[in-house]
Amino acid sequence: MTREQAITEARNAAGRAKTLAQEVESAALSSDPNRRADGEQRAAAGALWADTSRAYSALAAVLPEPEPETTDA
Template sequence: MTREQALTEARLAAGKAKRLAEYAEGAAHSGEPSHYAKTNRFAEAGALWADTSRAYAQLAQALPETADTDTTEG
C-alpha cells in the first residue's frame, strides 16, 4: 500500500464516519421512538469508521512518500 492509497482510504472512512454521525444526530433529534433507538448504533458504527480513518492516516504517515519514478522526457 502506498501513502496515497492509505490517505484515500482514510478520507473514505472519514466520510463514512461523518455520514453516520449525521444519521445519529438526526435519529437523536427525531420524535420517533424507532429512530431514537438507532442513535447508539449509528454512533457506534461512526466511531468505528473514525477509528479506521485514524488508523489509515497513521499508516500513511509511516509510509514513505513515493518519488516520481517517470524519468522519460516527452
C-alpha cells in the same frame, strides 16, 4: 499499500463516519424512540469508521513518499 492508498482509505472512512454522524444527529432530534435506538447503533458504527480513518491516517504518515518519476530518455 502505498501512502496514497492509505490516504484514500482514510478519506473514505472519514466520509462514512461523517455520514453516520449526520444520521445520528437526525435520529437524536427525532421524537421517535425507534429512531433514537437506531441512532445509537449508527453512533457505534460511526465511531468504528472514525477509528478506521485514524488508523489509515497514521499508516499514511509513516509510509514513504512515492519516488518522483524521472523523465530521462
